[in-house]
Amino acid sequence: MLLRGDHVIRDAEGNEHETRRPVSAVCMCGGSAIKPWCDGTHKAIEKRRGQRTSR
């Protein structure tokens, strides 16, 4: 999920995180190592799921 502009988001523990860029990507897959922000891990997860379903 992409956020444009200034926002404050709250994670599952209740911690607030301010956006610091013109566009910020929020992790929606739960796999990021830098939650609440997306680090691209979703691509590896999607790839693994694709490989599993193609067998």
Ligand code: FES
């Ligand atoms: S959406 Fe979770 S790492 Fe990108």
